[in-house]
Amino acid sequence: MIPTRKLKTGDEIPVIAYGTWDIAEENVGEKVEIALKAGYNHIDTAEGYHNEAGIGEVLKDYDREDLFITSKVLPSNLNYESVIKACERSLEKLGTDYLDLYLIHWPNPAISLRETLQAMKYLSDQGMVKNIGVSNFSVYQLKVALKITQVPITVNQVEFHPWLYQKELLEVCDQNDVVLEASAPLARTEVLKDETILKLADKYDKSPAQIVLKWELQKGIVPLPKSKSKAHIEENLELFDWELHAKDVALIDNIDTEKRVYMITLDDETYGISS
Numbered sequence: 001m002i003p004t005r006k007l008k009t010g011d012e013i014p015v016i017a018y019g020t021w022d023i024a025e026e027n028v029g030e031k032v033e034i035a036l037k038a039g040y041n042h043i044d045t046a047e048g049y050h051n052e053a054g055i056g057e058v059l060k061d062y063d064r065e066d067l068f069i070t071s072k073v074l075p076s077n078l079n080y081e082s083v084i085k086a087c088e089r090s091l092e093k094l095g096t097d098y099l100d101l102y103l104i105h106w107p108n109p110a111i112s113l114r115e116t117l118q119a120m121k122y123l124s125d126q127g128m129v130k131n132i133g134v135s136n137f138s139v140y141q142l143k144v145a146l147k148i149t150q151v152p153i154t155v156n157q158v159e160f161h162p163w164l165y166q167k168e169l170l171e172v173c174d175q176n177d178v179v180l181e182a183s184a185p186l187a188r189t190e191v192l193k194d195e196t197i198l199k200l201a202d203k204y205d206k207s208p209a210q211i212v213l214k215w216e217l218q219k220g221i222v223p224l225p226k227s228k229s230k231a232h233i234e235e236n237l238e239l240f241d242w243e244l245h246a247k248d249v250a251l252i253d254n255i256d257t258e259k260r261v262y263m264i265t266l267d268d269e270t271y272g273i274s275s
Contacts, residue, residue: 019224046072052093083119185223
């Protein structure tokens with residue numbers, strides 16, 4: 001059983017999710033099936049990933065109440081009517097009546113955030129979405145969203161890993177009871193070559209990925225690892241019967257490499273391509 005933590009709405013969110021970015025429609029069903037059989041019950045997707053229908057084909061064979069499903073609306077679809085239509089499309093593709101969590105995938109300064117959040121309230125009021133949140137929001141953007149929203153913002157999903165330790169953002173999330181989810185939690189595998197991570201993997205007799213994911217879990221972060229390998233999918237769940245010592249958490253905190261592994265432009269054609 002995967003542990004859960006409580007969102008500010010009272011709902012429970014599993015503390016790790018299977019991420020599906022960059023898994024093609026024709027392949028995603030097989031990978032999600034492996035993840036579900038391994039024990040994942042939290043699946044993260046987005047309209048911009050173009051794989052929701054493939055995920056929906058697998059989900060129909062599982063008890064919906066046992067699953068936590070997240071999707072996201074593209075930043076080009078953030079006006080009121082477009083948010084609602086995008087959610088309806090996602091629900092249809094995923095074969096479900098509701099999403100456990102619906103996120104603004106990227107902020108779009110060309111569209112009123114207040115208008116977007118009003119649409120999110122409508123989706124919540126209609127029972128189409130149980131929880132709302134944001135993704136790739138900075139400290140400032142998150143504070144603005146928290147100030148103007150009429151529905152609790154429960155999550156901010158951002159790039160977060162030992163090479164991008166966004167400490168201030170994590171603190172603001174914690175202060176406002178917002179769960180920080182880590183997209184690219186392994187820095188697209190790049191951080192697994194870090195000398196500190198490799199030394200700790202040897203010390204604990206764990207894989208480098210397990211060390212990084214455990215560090216995130218111990219900070220109260222919900223990581224969204226993506227793997228196309230059955231062995232790695234299963235390995236990434238072997239995290240709940242051991243702990244990193246505080247001094248080793250501090251070692252990872254103090255890694256001095258800083259590197260982002262994804263960016264976004266305001267060109268609509270690139271929206272949603274990166275996590």
